Amino acid sequence: MSDGCPDKILGAQVRLARELRKLSLRTLAGLLGVSPATLSHVENGKTRLSAVRLSRIADILDFEVHEILELEASPHDRMDASTELRRHPRHDGVELGETSFDWRVYEPLTFDPVLSAALGEFLDIGYHGASVRGIAARCDMSVSGIYHYYSSKQEMLRAVLDYAMGELLRRSECARAEGQDSVARFLLLVENLVLFHTHRRELGFVGAGEMRSLDADNRRAVADKRNLQQRMIDEEVARSVSDGFFRPDSPLDASRAVVTMCTALPSWWRPDGPLSPSRLADMYTTIALDVMRYRSPDRPAPTRPALDRP
Incomplete structure (x- = not known):
């Protein structure tokens, strides 16, 4: 300088x-x-x-x-x-060279072979059942070869969850930026949560089930990112309450309930089921407005742009 x-x-x-x-x-x-x-x-x-x-x-x-x-x-x-x-490549779910992207569009995951194998093991038999030897066999590498890229199974789990939260936060920022008022931003954030937890259901499933498997420092780091995501929703709920559009008895509890119903999607939603991610987003944004007891004497509830709704 x-x-x-x-x-x-x-x-x-x-x-x-x-x-x-x-x-x-x-x-x-x-x-x-x-x-x-x-x-x-x-x-x-x-x-x-x-x-x-x-x-x-x-x-x-x-x-x-x-x-x-x-x-x-x-x-x-x-x-x-x-x-x-x-x-310095980084897995965050979006090409880092981009200045903007369509947060509703999901490309296949771009994990390296080791991390892809680790994710498969965590999904099939859980973190504690998985072994570095099993991960190595899944990606056709030697155990020593695995350790060249990741020092431990714990590091692999942290990398998977960092990827998930990095991608979710990037998409949330872009979704939120499209809203013209607090209610619209709230709905866009809810839509983003639904789309992420369906299109990236594998990451959501591991994230929901394996947080307890992280050591204390890793758990704290991932939890910080989760709290940031929750605060995005909380802030728009608080603004909508202040503006008189939302009237829940307990705004923070209502906000957590909305986020929880979205993050629970990987536990039951299947891509071959009757509900597409977009249709689920329609349903969940309507439910979210009901949870928030949305009322406006001078305008109807905001609607999302029409996408694919079989």
Whole structure:
């Protein structure tokens, strides 16, 4: 940096790392458990960044600390982002080079062979029944070959759940951004939860059943992301209550009930069943409005755009 201030240089490197991962400042702040203003002060060199917090940021962004410190954050000779992304691939469910995408469209999962095999084992026999040897056999690799990519079965589970939450949060941000008011944003977030937990039902199933299998640090990190997703819904519910559109007796309990009914979909929904993901989204957004006791004297409840509804 031109002024040579260490805090400003480090802040700029953190900002570049965040931008490379295509996370908004608000999202990263939520995952860190700080306010967006605090993170903004860090990125602008106004607040000193502790080693502990830098390590936490690196973990969330899937960088090593030294990789962040090696980023060239000068505005005149900053490294090309697309080149850096190729050096640091990350599974988050969306191509990181994109600036926007259709959050309603789902492509096949792009796990590496080891993680794909691990997901299959977790689905078939559960985390505790799975073994590294079984995962290696499923992807036709040696056990030593597996350890070249993942140090443990625990790391594989954490990678699967990180992928799931990364993709869900990215899609939620895009869905929420389309809403013109709090009720519309609430419905878009509910629709996104339904689509994710049907199109990505395997990830949702493992996420619901294997959180208890994570060690304490991993469980806390994944739970932080889940809490961020819940807060997105909570915020729009609170705004809709304040605006007089929602009238539940207990807004937070109603919000959790709506999220829970969506996250439970992988336990019973099947792709060969009578309900398509889009039709389920229609049903669930209507139910969600009923749960929130939606009333508006001057306009009907918002509707979603027509998609495929067999």
